Amino acid sequence: MKTMQPRPLSTLSLVVLHEARILVRDRTLLLVCCVLALMVGYGLFVGLAQATLRERMVAQVLKHERETQTANSGTLQSVLAGQTALIPFANPANPAAMAGTLSGRYATMPNAPLAALAIGQSDMMPNYYRITYLSKVQFMYDTEIENPWNLLSGHFDLAFVIVFVLPLLVTTLGYNLLSAEREHGTLRMLCSQPLSVATLMIGKVVVRVLALLAIVIPVPLVVLLLIRPEARSAEQLVLMLSWSALVAAYGLFWFAVAALVNTFGRSSSTNALIMVALWTIFVLILPVTMNLAVGLVSPAPSRTELASRTRVATAESLREYEDLYSADYRYASDPEALLVKDERIEVPSRMRGFFLAKQKVDEQIEPLLKRFDQQLLQQQKLVDRLSLLSPAMLINEALTSIAGTDSRRFLAFKDQTEAFHKRWRQYFSPRILESRAMTVRDLSSLPRWHWVEMPASEIRWSIWWRAMLMLALASVLGGLALARSSRGSIE
Amino acid sequence: MFAIIAAKDLRELTRDGRLLWAGGLVVMLMLVALAAGWNRQVQLNSERSAGQALDYNAWLHQGYRHPHDAAEQGMHVFKPEPSLAVFDPGIGPFVGSTVWLQAHRQSEVKFRPAQDATGLQRFGELSPAWLLQVLLPLLIIVIGFNSASDERERGTLRQLLSLGAPARSLLFGKAAALASCVGILIAPVGLAFAVLIVARLPAGERVDVVYRITWLAAGYGLYLGFFVFLTLAVSALARSSRAALVLLLGFWVAATLIAPRTASEATNLLYPTPSRLDFDAQLTHDIADAGRKAWSAHFGARTQWDPSVPLSKWGAALKVDDEAGYGALDENFGRLWDTFERQQRAQGWVGVVAPVVALRGFSMGLAGTDFSQHRDFSTAAEAQRRKIQNIVSEDLIEHADRLGNAHFTRLAPSCGQACRNSSTNFRLCRLPWRIIGRALCCLP
Numbered sequence: 001m002k003t004m005q006p007r008p009l010s011t012l013s014l015v016v017l018h019e020a021r022i023l024v025r026d027r028t029l030l031l032v033c034c035v036l037a038l039m040v041g042y043g044l045f046v047g048l049a050q051a052t053l054r055e056r057m058v059a060q061v062l063k064h065e066r067e068t069q070t071a072n073s074g075t076l077q078s079v080l081a082g083q084t085a086l087i088p089f090a091n092p093a094n095p096a097a098m099a100g101t102l103s104g105r106y107a108t109m110p111n112a113p114l115a116a117l118a119i120g121q122s123d124m125m126p127n128y129y130r131i132t133y134l135s136k137v138q139f140m141y142d143t144e145i146e147n148p149w150n151l152l153s154g155h156f157d158l159a160f161v162i163v164f165v166l167p168l169l170v171t172t173l174g175y176n177l178l179s180a181e182r183e184h185g186t187l188r189m190l191c192s193q194p195l196s197v198a199t200l201m202i203g204k205v206v207v208r209v210l211a212l213l214a215i216v217i218p219v220p221l222v223v224l225l226l227i228r229p230e231a232r233s234a235e236q237l238v239l240m241l242s243w244s245a246l247v248a249a250y251g252l253f254w255f256a257v258a259a260l261v262n263t264f265g266r267s268s269s270t271n272a273l274i275m276v277a278l279w280t281i282f283v284l285i286l287p288v289t290m291n292l293a294v295g296l297v298s299p300a301p302s303r304t305e306l307a308s309r310t311r312v313a314t315a316e317s318l319r320e321y322e323d324l325y326s327a328d329y330r331y332a333s334d335p336e337a338l339l340v341k342d343e344r345i346e347v348p349s350r351m352r353g354f355f356l357a358k359q360k361v362d363e364q365i366e367p368l369l370k371r372f373d374q375q376l377l378q379q380q381k382l383v384d385r386l387s388l389l390s391p392a393m394l395i396n397e398a399l400t401s402i403a404g405t406d407s408r409r410f411l412a413f414k415d416q417t418e419a420f421h422k423r424w425r426q427y428f429s430p431r432i433l434e435s436r437a438m439t440v441r442d443l444s445s446l447p448r449w450h451w452v453e454m455p456a457s458e459i460r461w462s463i464w465w466r467a468m469l470m471l472a473l474a475s476v477l478g479g480l481a482l483a484r485s486s487r488g489s490i491e
Numbered sequence: 492m493f494a495i496i497a498a499k500d501l502r503e504l505t506r507d508g509r510l511l512w513a514g515g516l517v518v519m520l521m522l523v524a525l526a527a528g529w530n531r532q533v534q535l536n537s538e539r540s541a542g543q544a545l546d547y548n549a550w551l552h553q554g555y556r557h558p559h560d561a562a563e564q565g566m567h568v569f570k571p572e573p574s575l576a577v578f579d580p581g582i583g584p585f586v587g588s589t590v591w592l593q594a595h596r597q598s599e600v601k602f603r604p605a606q607d608a609t610g611l612q613r614f615g616e617l618s619p620a621w622l623l624q625v626l627l628p629l630l631i632i633v634i635g636f637n638s639a640s641d642e643r644e645r646g647t648l649r650q651l652l653s654l655g656a657p658a659r660s661l662l663f664g665k666a667a668a669l670a671s672c673v674g675i676l677i678a679p680v681g682l683a684f685a686v687l688i689v690a691r692l693p694a695g696e697r698v699d700v701v702y703r704i705t706w707l708a709a710g711y712g713l714y715l716g717f718f719v720f721l722t723l724a725v726s727a728l729a730r731s732s733r734a735a736l737v738l739l740l741g742f743w744v745a746a747t748l749i750a751p752r753t754a755s756e757a758t759n760l761l762y763p764t765p766s767r768l769d770f771d772a773q774l775t776h777d778i779a780d781a782g783r784k785a786w787s788a789h790f791g792a793r794t795q796w797d798p799s800v801p802l803s804k805w806g807a808a809l810k811v812d813d814e815a816g817y818g819a820l821d822e823n824f825g826r827l828w829d830t831f832e833r834q835q836r837a838q839g840w841v842g843v844v845a846p847v848v849a850l851r852g853f854s855m856g857l858a859g860t861d862f863s864q865h866r867d868f869s870t871a872a873e874a875q876r877r878k879i880q881n882i883v884s885e886d887l888i889e890h891a892d893r894l895g896n897a898h899f900t901r902l903a904p905s906c907g908q909a910c911r912n913s914s915t916n917f918r919l920c921r922l923p924w925r926i927i928g929r930a931l932c933c934l935p
Binding site for chain 2: 046053056057060061120121124125126128143144145146147148149150151152153154155156160164165168172268269272273276277280284285287288289290291292294295296300302303304305306307308310311312314315318322325372375376379380383392393396397400406407
């Protein structure tokens with residue numbers, strides 16, 4: 001038969017055209033495409049809503065920060081001019097108050113420009129922390145408020161549509177690529193034409209792939225480019241390209257599986273069963289089992305231990321600075337004691353005691369806290385390796401890292417926040433210990449927070465190798481399917 | 492007739508590879524899930540009870556100190572894991588387990604296990620409940636989709652009916668065969684697990700757990716029964732086996748995969764959850780407001796630092812301040828939790844079309860891992876904190892700081908007059924810790 005193929009390309013285009021006509025008349029394609037378009041639209045809407053929510057939060061926090069600063073410097077000026085009554089714990093001239101209750105400083109992490117593509121961990125991890133001299137255990141474990149039931153259900157975002165639903169739609173379109181022809185008796189007829197089964201299959205797959213990918217890839221990207229100006233930079237365009245490559249490779253992988261399943265010559269029902277079984281294993285069972293395995297192989301340290309250690313450290317530090325807590329405390333009856341004299345101010349010793357105690361707690365807890373973060377990174381590395389087992393895990397990790405909503409970015413944020421927290425304390429430490437009053441100039445030179453984005457090259461590399469791996473997997477399976485198809489039976 | 496049909500169908504199913512492979516996989520996963528859950532629970536519970544004992548012990552032996560400093564140190568309480576959490580961890584991974592009861596403000600329950608996990612956690616938690624809710628219906632569909640349509644396609648249905656087999660016997664016989672397949676897979680594991688759990692419990696809790704297990708069995712039986720009959724009905728009514736399979740799988744995907752997510756998104760729009768920032772701002776504002784009102788009502792002062800409130804009145808002042816905040820705390824947390832519960836109730840309606848949503852709530856409720864249980868714990872912990880606060884403030888009222896301006900000062904047990912006075916003071920001071928401790932032991 002192979003000798004009778006003078007122009008394989010034109011045959012292929014004929015098959016493609018013919019198949020497209022059948023699929024359009026059949027209405028299956030239309031239905032599947034409509035369902036996909038609806039889901040992509042809805043997923044994108046959910047992602048955009050969540051991204052906007054986080055953005056608004058960061059904006060609100062920054063506004064609050066500016067307002068507090070203005071209020072603080074206003075109060076400070078009037079305190080220095082003697083126009084405002086002095087309140088011991090709310091006096092901006094007092095460095096301990098500025099470091100703590102009056103501090104309006106926040107560490108914030110902006111959304112990545114493509115955040116709407118996947119919600120990832122962003123509904124659980126905070127994207128801002130309020131920075132004071134308080135101990136890390138007191139402020140680093142605040143989480144975003146979300147109904148735990150909804151966290152359990154998960155969000156209907158674009159990543160969900162791609163990872164879970166896309167393969168099912170591929171199955172709907174592809175489970176009977178050849179088996180339907182065989183069952184209708186038309187495969188025999190087709191094989192009598194100058195046409196190889198491989199060409200036939202390629203033609204069938206091409207139509208379906210193009211139809212699905214023409215919806216799932218351009219729609220979100222065009223929407224994002226239209227409404228998010230920050231997504232138009234060259235770097236983001238490259239990321240979008242890699243996102244497209246990933247999604248295309250994932251779609252191709254599932255089509256290759258469908259093609260391979262079809263070459264076994266089973267009935268359509270059996271093919272559908274095999275496809276669903278594979279989907280269940282790759283998308284449902286393997287990720288959940290691997291989640292369990294990761295927890296077993298690289299378990300997080302005990303939170304109970306952390307709680308107990310925190311309490312011990314708190315008790316010890318309270319005891320160590322007990323004298324400071326109980327020292328002279330006459331400000332209620334004698335507010336004049338709090339006046340700034342020669343750029344010095346009497347820092348109430350209880351406040352100084354608190355500052356020192358919290359610092360002490362952190363010094364003691366630090367190693368344990370580090371272990372939590374290291375363990376999470378360790379787990380993440382394990383997941384990277386295990387994700388080779390399932391394309392669903394592979395693509396899920398990549399999609400969230402493109403959107404900047406993966407655990408790595410949140411860990412980096414936490415890391416930078418911790419460093420900033422340390423700087424904040426270091427700035428105030430000498431002022432509190434030496435009773436140096438805050439000046440108006442000091443207020444404008446407080447340590448400032450700068451988020452340093454993770455190096456793009458690292459993310460880009462990890463995404464591209466995933467896309468390439470998936471593509472390679474798809475082409476191996478596809479090649480296998482083509483090789484088998486030429487030997488398959490037509491009955 | 493019914494028994495013969497059931498026996499024949501069952502034999503057919505057991506000879507078919509589908510049941511063997513899919514069923515084997517489900518049983519294996521079930522065993523893994525049970526073993527892992529069991530292991531986790533034993534470890535967590537022993538850790539938490541040890542932690543609780545340590546904390547309580549440290550509290551009792553903190554020695555002489557100013558009551559307010561003791562309140563500042565506070566103590567931890569840990570949420571105990573209900574024994575059926577092995578079966579259904581429910582919202583467990585997404586809520587915290589530890590509360591630090593400290594002065595001044597209600598702490599939230601911290602340390603969600605999902606925070607210490609990777610993004611993989613969001614695919615779901617491998618638990619027996621997840622297997623029964625998600626995978627078993629799929630198994631029923633996979634082994635049963637052609638049980639009626641196949642008879643028709645092969646022409647054996649006509650033969651059967653011509654022999655006088657009643658249609659009802661046919662239906663129930665096939666249903667019995669399908670159900671017993673599922674039963675063979677899960678009953679032995681389930682029974683062994685139930686016996687093991689009940690045997691490990693102290694006698695007093697057994698009745699309660701057996702009662703819960705019975706209801707769980709009934710609920711899951713109903714759920715799986717629904718899928719058995721749905722599969723048979725679609726198989727009997729669909730044009731072909733292929734159509735039946737596509738329809739059933741479509742329903743399964745929509746009901747177990749898509750409906751829960753869509754429902755949670757929809758109810759979020761209906762009853763929006765406040766952001767942490769808004770919630771905190773509102774709470775702070777309300778507490779400050781209530782505080783100001785209480786201060787002016789009780790002391791005629793606008794702030795805590797007004798000279799008209801002498802330090803000797805600080806016990807009473809603390810009490811007034813704390814109690815003023817209670818209302819605001821109750822209101823704000825109550826509103827938030829009501830929102831969560833309203834969201835969940837609204838999702839209950841989705842259960843009418845997607846049974847998994849209804850079953851999930853039912854199962855969590857019985858396993859003691861749903862939100863109302865969590866709310867219960869949070870409320871009890873907060874009540875405990877207030878008890879400690881009140882005792883501390885009472886102590887300060889009765890034994891006001893007497894060293895002039897040296898507020899928050901523990902009287903050093905030195906010699907002289909002060910020593911005798913203070914020693915009575917200390918005994919009174921220390922007594923409450925024991926009472927608090929005892930009360931804590933009764934905490935559920």
